[in-house]
Amino acid sequence: MAYDSDILIAGGGLNGPALALGLARSGFSVTVIDARPLRARADDNFDGRGYALALASKRLLDAIGVWNRVKMNAQPMLEIKVSDGHAAEGPSPFFLHFDHAEIEEGPMGFMLEDRFLYRAFVDAMAEDERITIISEDSVIAQTPDATGVSVALASGRTLRGRVLVGCDGRQSGVAKRAGIKRTGWGYGQTALVCAISHEKPHNGIAHQFFMPSGPLAILPLPGNMSSIVWSETDENAARIHALSDDEYIEVLRPRFGDFLGDIRLSGARFTYPLNLTVANQFIAERIALVGDAAHGMHPIAGQGLNAGLRDVGALVDVLTEARQRGEDIAVQPVLERYQQWRRFDTASLVAATDLTNKLFSNDNPLLRVGRDIGMGLVNAMPGLRRSFIREAAGLTGDLPKLMR
Amino acid sequence: MQASQTTVDPNEVAKFEAMAAEWWDPNGKFKPLHMLNPCRLDYITSQIAGEFDRDLSAPEPFKGLRLLDIGCGGGLLSEPMARLGATVVGADAAERNIPVAQVHAEQSGLTIDYRNTTAEALAEGGEQFDVVLNMEVVEHVADPLAYLTACQQLLKPGGLHICSTINRNPKSFAMAIVGAEYVMRWLPKGTHEWDKFITPDELFALIEQAGLTPVDRKGFVFNPIFWTWSLSDRDLSVNYVTASLKPA
Numbered sequence: 001m002a003y004d005s006d007i008l009i010a011g012g013g014l015n016g017p018a019l020a021l022g023l024a025r026s027g028f029s030v031t032v033i034d035a036r037p038l039r040a041r042a043d044d045n046f047d048g049r050g051y052a053l054a055l056a057s058k059r060l061l062d063a064i065g066v067w068n069r070v071k072m073n074a075q076p077m078l079e080i081k082v083s084d085g086h087a088a089e090g091p092s093p094f095f096l097h098f099d100h101a102e103i104e105e106g107p108m109g110f111m112l113e114d115r116f117l118y119r120a121f122v123d124a125m126a127e128d129e130r131i132t133i134i135s136e137d138s139v140i141a142q143t144p145d146a147t148g149v150s151v152a153l154a155s156g157r158t159l160r161g162r163v164l165v166g167c168d169g170r171q172s173g174v175a176k177r178a179g180i181k182r183t184g185w186g187y188g189q190t191a192l193v194c195a196i197s198h199e200k201p202h203n204g205i206a207h208q209f210f211m212p213s214g215p216l217a218i219l220p221l222p223g224n225m226s227s228i229v230w231s232e233t234d235e236n237a238a239r240i241h242a243l244s245d246d247e248y249i250e251v252l253r254p255r256f257g258d259f260l261g262d263i264r265l266s267g268a269r270f271t272y273p274l275n276l277t278v279a280n281q282f283i284a285e286r287i288a289l290v291g292d293a294a295h296g297m298h299p300i301a302g303q304g305l306n307a308g309l310r311d312v313g314a315l316v317d318v319l320t321e322a323r324q325r326g327e328d329i330a331v332q333p334v335l336e337r338y339q340q341w342r343r344f345d346t347a348s349l350v351a352a353t354d355l356t357n358k359l360f361s362n363d364n365p366l367l368r369v370g371r372d373i374g375m376g377l378v379n380a381m382p383g384l385r386r387s388f389i390r391e392a393a394g395l396t397g398d399l400p401k402l403m404r
Numbered sequence: 405m406q407a408s409q410t411t412v413d414p415n416e417v418a419k420f421e422a423m424a425a426e427w428w429d430p431n432g433k434f435k436p437l438h439m440l441n442p443c444r445l446d447y448i449t450s451q452i453a454g455e456f457d458r459d460l461s462a463p464e465p466f467k468g469l470r471l472l473d474i475g476c477g478g479g480l481l482s483e484p485m486a487r488l489g490a491t492v493v494g495a496d497a498a499e500r501n502i503p504v505a506q507v508h509a510e511q512s513g514l515t516i517d518y519r520n521t522t523a524e525a526l527a528e529g530g531e532q533f534d535v536v537l538n539m540e541v542v543e544h545v546a547d548p549l550a551y552l553t554a555c556q557q558l559l560k561p562g563g564l565h566i567c568s569t570i571n572r573n574p575k576s577f578a579m580a581i582v583g584a585e586y587v588m589r590w591l592p593k594g595t596h597e598w599d600k601f602i603t604p605d606e607l608f609a610l611i612e613q614a615g616l617t618p619v620d621r622k623g624f625v626f627n628p629i630f631w632t633w634s635l636s637d638r639d640l641s642v643n644y645v646t647a648s649l650k651p652a
């Protein structure tokens with residue numbers, strides 16, 4: 001029975017294309033099925049969204065031929081400053097300061113606008129003859145059997161592959177159809193996301209202020225621009241989002257402070273409800289889940305895409321290794337290796353992110369004193385500080401080959 | 405003499421399919437073999453690639469190599485070798501394994517020449533191979549030297565012989581017999597007789613007597629926390645594997 005491709009990928013966002021490129025480079029044929037038109041997001045206007053790519057993610061993009069297409073548009077993150085803030089009070093004197101000069105690998109990460117990253121993925125895929133892209137179509141049914149998986153598309157087409165990978169987000173249809181249940185909870189918080197331009201240079205410094213209503217992250221973009229991820233309670237966020245652009249900046253200004261001079265809005269504003277949704281299984285018969293389909297997490301510290309790219313690296317490693325051994329790549333023991341690898345990492349990341357948010361999004365005075373002392377302690381201990389920097393750079397744990 | 409080519413009786417296909425499913429169930433009766441298999445395959449593929457200068461990242465890297473898998477069972481090693489492009493003969497002295505392996509190879513879309521025969525019979529028939537896989541067999545044969553000599557005769561000059569077995573010491577007794585057969589019930593009681601186990605030095609000596617040159621040996625080490633096997637340069641105390649060459 002012939003296969004249209006070795007691997008079928010449902011979802012053409014960011015993890016889908018990254019996986020397609022990684023697998024194609026290992027010699028697999030891949031078909032990517034995406035509901036949107038191919039270049040829907042690749043227009044020239046900045047839409048205000050950006051990603052904080054950990055160093056490990058940058059290495060993966062390098063290995064799959066994407067980094068050289070975006071590096072001129074990437075802003076290195078040289079330092080991260082974390083502080084406990086109160087609106088209009090300014091940050092507390094205790095803060096954490098992570099400087100890339102303390103680790104030898106270089107900047108901890110890079111900020112990159114969504115439009116550049118997506119376009120680079122599309123261009124790189126177009127140049128690889130092992131990748132087929134099916135746009136404006138979606139998977140509506142999937143049937144695994146002894147030798148592969150058959151997939152029905154909305155257009156009426158059917159495709160056959162050895163494995164189907166769901167890169168189809170937190171509402172993953174692939175997971176649902178495979179009977180994989182999810183565990184999730186909301187935080188009662190919504191992230192307000194936008195980009196701002198500012199008077200003074202940011203010098204490559206990222207800031208994270210922990211406020212009682214939720215964290216505010218200021219991430220440096222190229223030039224005098226920064227990306228803002230501002231988390232508020234759902235009610236506040238809805239009210240703030242309804243404001244006009246001018247009023248919005250007025251509300252942001254006291255939280256932001258004046259360390260970058262005057263600030264102005266640049267591009268559109270987005271809101272994302274913060275919730276956590278983890279698939280109870282990352283695999284099923286002839287099926288694997290990658291990225292938000294496996295674990296949609298709180299976007300504090302930009303770990304969503306970074307965790308997704310770690311899935312990508314791990315799945316490429318597992319499938320490549322299996323093929324080079326002559327194993328059937330799509331049997332349960334092989335997919336199980338991917339699940340084991342990623343579930344452990346994910347569980348600890350989800351727990352840490354969850355705990356950080358619960359600890360910091362809180363105005364209990366005792367807790368506040370405790371965390372200020374904690375941050376001061378971490379800051380005073382170079383060894384511990386270095387391990388936090390390596391964690392932020394994504395250099396800890398069992399790294400996939402594409403990230404080494 | 406040509407060993408008999410078993411053809412599958414259509415009336416028995418369902419039975420053989422069920423037996424194949426059993427052989428290939430990673431959590432079934434052959435679970436220990438499935439757990440060990442990735443580690444065995446890592447060793448085998450890297451040895452073949454090194455000896456015959458093949459690139460494992462290329463498609464069908466073993467194309468053009470004729471390979472014999474002795475004691476092929478359900479085809480747990482024969483299938484990966486065929487998938488990597490080798491021309492595979494799978495031999496098993498147990499007649500019932502042959503149709504089972506044939507049925508599964510067909511399901512996998514692979515062409516493998518499975519035969520109900522022995523190494524000695526194949527050697528008498530004058531068959532020649534680039535690679536002979538002799539995995540977990542030597543501890544079950546009555547005359548290891550005669551058996552290894554047949555393996556040597558089956559190789560072309562410069563051919564590669566890979567042989568794995570179980571060491572003989574108190575630890576291997578505890579692990580392979582008490583642990584695997586009695587405690588974990590991974591293997592039927594009586595699968596192994598401890599006095600037939602061979603130490604690495606004894607095996608190297610036998611391999612040399614059989615006319616082969618030993619070139620490498622490594623341990624297969626079980627990690628009871630992660631339930632995985634890995635290769636070890638130093639720990640050959642229980643399961644181990646050797647590579648040897650027929651002088652060109």
